[in-house]
Amino acid sequence: MSEFFDSPEFQEAWEIFRTQFPLAAWETVYVTVVSTFFAIVIGLPLGVLLVTGEKGGIRPLPSPLLKLLNWIINILRSVPFLILMILVIPLTRALTGTAIGTTACIVPLTAAAFPFAARLAESSLREVSPETVEMAQSMGASPLKIITKVLIPESKPSLISNATIAITTVLGYSAMSGIIGGGGLGKIAINYGYYRYKYLVMIIAVVLLIIIVQLFQTVGTMLAKKTDKRLKRT
Amino acid sequence: MIELKNISKVFTTKDGSIEALKNVSLTIPDGDIFGVIGLSGAGKSTLVRCINMLERPSSGSVVIDGTDLGSLSEKQLRSVRSQVTMIFQGFNLLLQKNCLKNVCFPLELAGVKKSEARQRAQELLELVGLGDKAKAYPSQLSGGQQQRVAIARALATKPKILLCDEATSALDPTTTNSILELISDINRKLGITVVVITHQMNVVERICRHVAIIDDGEVAEQGEVTQVFSQPVSAAAKQLVYPDGISDITANAAQDEHILRVVFNGAEAAKTPLIAMLAQQKGIAANIAYASTKSIGNKAYGSMILSVRSKAELTEAVGYMNSIKDITAQEVTANE
Ligand SMILES: Nc1ncnc2c1ncn2[C@@H]1O[C@H](COP(=O)(O)OP(=O)(O)O)[C@@H](O)[C@H]1O
Ligand SMILES: [Mg+2]
Numbered sequence: 001m002s003e004f005f006d007s008p009e010f011q012e013a014w015e016i017f018r019t020q021f022p023l024a025a026w027e028t029v030y031v032t033v034v035s036t037f038f039a040i041v042i043g044l045p046l047g048v049l050l051v052t053g054e055k056g057g058i059r060p061l062p063s064p065l066l067k068l069l070n071w072i073i074n075i076l077r078s079v080p081f082l083i084l085m086i087l088v089i090p091l092t093r094a095l096t097g098t099a100i101g102t103t104a105c106i107v108p109l110t111a112a113a114f115p116f117a118a119r120l121a122e123s124s125l126r127e128v129s130p131e132t133v134e135m136a137q138s139m140g141a142s143p144l145k146i147i148t149k150v151l152i153p154e155s156k157p158s159l160i161s162n163a164t165i166a167i168t169t170v171l172g173y174s175a176m177s178g179i180i181g182g183g184g185l186g187k188i189a190i191n192y193g194y195y196r197y198k199y200l201v202m203i204i205a206v207v208l209l210i211i212i213v214q215l216f217q218t219v220g221t222m223l224a225k226k227t228d229k230r231l232k233r234t
Numbered sequence: 235m236i237e238l239k240n241i242s243k244v245f246t247t248k249d250g251s252i253e254a255l256k257n258v259s260l261t262i263p264d265g266d267i268f269g270v271i272g273l274s275g276a277g278k279s280t281l282v283r284c285i286n287m288l289e290r291p292s293s294g295s296v297v298i299d300g301t302d303l304g305s306l307s308e309k310q311l312r313s314v315r316s317q318v319t320m321i322f323q324g325f326n327l328l329l330q331k332n333c334l335k336n337v338c339f340p341l342e343l344a345g346v347k348k349s350e351a352r353q354r355a356q357e358l359l360e361l362v363g364l365g366d367k368a369k370a371y372p373s374q375l376s377g378g379q380q381q382r383v384a385i386a387r388a389l390a391t392k393p394k395i396l397l398c399d400e401a402t403s404a405l406d407p408t409t410t411n412s413i414l415e416l417i418s419d420i421n422r423k424l425g426i427t428v429v430v431i432t433h434q435m436n437v438v439e440r441i442c443r444h445v446a447i448i449d450d451g452e453v454a455e456q457g458e459v460t461q462v463f464s465q466p467v468s469a470a471a472k473q474l475v476y477p478d479g480i481s482d483i484t485a486n487a488a489q490d491e492h493i494l495r496v497v498f499n500g501a502e503a504a505k506t507p508l509i510a511m512l513a514q515q516k517g518i519a520a521n522i523a524y525a526s527t528k529s530i531g532n533k534a535y536g537s538m539i540l541s542v543r544s545k546a547e548l549t550e551a552v553g554y555m556n557s558i559k560d561i562t563a564q565e566v567t568a569n570e
Contacts, residue, residue, distance in 0.1 A: 135326035137288055139340040139391075140315035149342070154330050229330045229371040 013200040020188060025208055027102045028184035031174045032212075035106045036167045039113035040121075043166075044159075046073070046114070047121025048147055058133060059143040076115040081173050084112050085180050105174065105182035113170050120162035124155040157228035164220025168213050175209055185209050236262040236285060236395065236427065241294035243280050243451075254280040255291070256451040262444070264394075267421050267428045269442035269459065271435065271474060277451040278431045282397050285429065286318045287311050298395070316344055316391040323400035325380040327372040333359060333383045334368040340390045351390075358386035362416060378409035385416060389424070396420070399431045407528060407535075411500075414441050435474055436528075436535055439463065439497055447471050464495055464564035476524065476539070491541045492548040493566040494555075498527055498534040501560040508561075509540075516554055518547045539566070 004010055049069060053061030061069075079087070085108040089099045092107040128151050136150045152159070178186030185205045193202025225231065243255040254277045262268045272278050283289040284296055287303050296303045303314060319340070327336050337355035338348075346354070359365050362382040372380055381401060388396055398417065402410040418441045421428050430442055438445050438459060445463075446456035449470035455462055466472045475495070496508075512518050520540040527536030542548050548565055555563035 129324075129326075131322060131324050131326045132328065134288065135320070135322065136339075138286055138315060138320040138397075139343055139387075140312035141343050142309075142312060145343055149339070150328065154328060156330060227330075229332075230373045232371045232373050 009198075009200055013198065013204065016188075016192065016198075016201050017204055021185075021204070021208065024183065024185045024188050024205070025212070028171065028174055028186070028209070029212065031102055031105055031109065031177075031182070031184055032167060032171045035109035035113060035174070036117075036163070036170045038106065038110040039117040039166060039170065040163060042110070042114040043117025043119075044121045046118035047125055048151070050118065050122040051125045051151070052143060052147065058137070058146050073115040073118055076111070077119070081108075081112050081176055082179070084108055085177060100181035102183035105177040105180075109170055109173055109177065112173055113166060116169065117163075117166050120166055121159065124158035124162050125151050127158050128154045157224045157230075160227060161220060161224040164217060164224070167216050167220070171209070171213055171216065185212075235264050235299060236260075236429070237295075237297040238262075238281075238284070239295045239297065241281070241284055241291045241296070243277075243284065243289060244292045254451055255284070257294070258448070258451070258453050259294075260446055260453065260456065262427060262429060264427055265421070265425050266444055267418060267430060267442045269430045269432065269438035269445040270448055271432055271438050271445060272448035272470070274433055276448045278433075278448055279399055281448065282320075282399050282429060282431050285395075285397060286315055286320060316340065317393050318395040318397065319388040319391065319393040320397040320399065321381065321384045321388050321401045323403045325372070325377070325384045325404075327380055327383055327387075329372050332369050332371050333364065333375070333386075336372070336383055337387045337390055340387060344391055354390060355386070358389055359383070361389070362386045376409070377405050378413060381405065381409075381413050382416065385413075385420070389420065389426075393426060395427045395429065397429045397431070400433070401430070402437060403432065403434070410437070411440075411535075417441060435463075435537075439537070440499060440535070447474060460562065460564065463497070465567050475537075490543055492543070492545055493523070493539060493541050494548055494552055494563050495566045496538045496540060496555055496561060496563045498536050498538070499560045499562065500533040500535060501558065502533060508555075508558075512551060512554060516547075516550055518542055518551050520551060533560075 046069065049061065051057060052059045053066050055063070088108045088111050091111070092099050092104050095107055096104045098104050132150060132154060133146060136146045141149065174182065174184055175186030175189065178184065178190045185208055189202045189205035192198040193205070238258055238260045241255050241258040242253070245252045245254055258281060270278050270281060280289055284291050287296065290304070298314070298318065303311065306314065328339060331339070334352065334355050337358055338351045341351035341354060356365070356368060359368055362385055364379060364382050364386070367375065367379065367383070372383070375383065401417070402413050405413060414437065417428060417430070420426055430437060432438060442459050444457065445459045447454045447462065447468065447470050449468070454468040454470035455466065462471060463475055466475045509520055509522065512520055520542050522538060523541050524539040525536070527534050527538060540551070542551055552563045552565060555561050
């Protein structure tokens, strides 16, 4: 065993780990959290529109508009992330001034994640029973109040667990963004593992990614359970 | 006063249109407990949702205290809805909010100050007997308790009208009773007009003064409960009063047979001693033609149809039954 730790491969990998991993892990978390945040900021209102805007919803949208919205979301969701990254380069440049680097990859990540977030939000909001919405209407709640005081608060636990799904998915995408110059653990895994055959470094990067996913998932699940008052028993 | 004038409601679906209400006219006086009874699918929920305009009638008008709700904007309607509140079969509490916050909900919508709202909510929870459950969540309550919270919530904005759509249909008989008692208490103490939608005869018999029988979107019959249930005229009414085709009883009664209907409304006596007592004390031998009674606690609920041999016996039997607490009896006239 000690031979392994004394081997030059390990020594080298350890050196890389020590010098580069803290920053890379931080970049990964930063990019993931910020992109997911923007994805939710855009996706949640869209999810609300999808639910409230349908026929028979609390604030129906003109049907062509709703169709268009669904269509855009579906298209964006079907474009593979790698291709989307390249497609949004002009937008990335316009927003961040560069197409390469850690901050730059927030743009394609958000673009890839918000349609997904919208669908997740939609499915959470649909868990609120139509009877509950009817109750609010019968009490004279306006559509806006129904959204802010009924739909969102009542589906909060589900929104949290879906946000967790979103963040772990974005983390996976962020690793991929290493290919076009995004920073973080993905970049290390690709640069050392793929281009330079240093598999040990790649494995460490992957293990770290797994640990980060687990952390997000554990915290998310815990939060969702803790906020869900339906689980309370006497 | 609630006046429904020639209300029709047509739902257009992919598979054609459904006429859920056909020319329904009803007048519900202030302070009344008004029952609307009918089989499932008859249009009861649609009717009650027209009263607060959650459903706009296709034609006809809803007039409450002289205001035609059809002429109001959505915004004006929303403020009317704080005066015409509703409780439901499924309670429809906010599951992520505790009882106090559930009761605060309509007050919050009405823009009442938070501290004031909390105080009023606590008072209302006490009124419905759940003063100690303010911090409990709906999942921690029984069905009956949840309905009590829903009632407290419906009363928060001091409404003039309370609409109850199958409010006891999800509850067991004992709980049903206590909720009905609470509703009639509220009607008595606060003078709130109550509209009770149900498919259960005993609910109407227990608390309503007036009833409308609705059948396939139409009002088949309406009037005072005792009147409608003792002398049902329409086929729909007969079906409710005499389930299982018992309506034939009156038609098939022999010339010298007289029919009476006895309603148990929480009477202490069970049915057998009553018949025995009738024989013992009055010397009247009555036949039980039909009986559907239930004991809840020590009390009997339900109805029974008896036949006796002469007009004199009938009058005496009716008098005797009516003299007993919580039992009413009427002659049932033969079908025309
Ligand atoms: N929103 C709706 N769209 C289409 N049909 C409806 C709608 N609401 C009710 N109906 C139909 O109207 C009829 C009456 O329904 P409802 O008022 O719910 O009856 P009840 O409450 O007496 O059971 C039923 O045939 C039902 O299917
Ligand atoms: Mg119904």
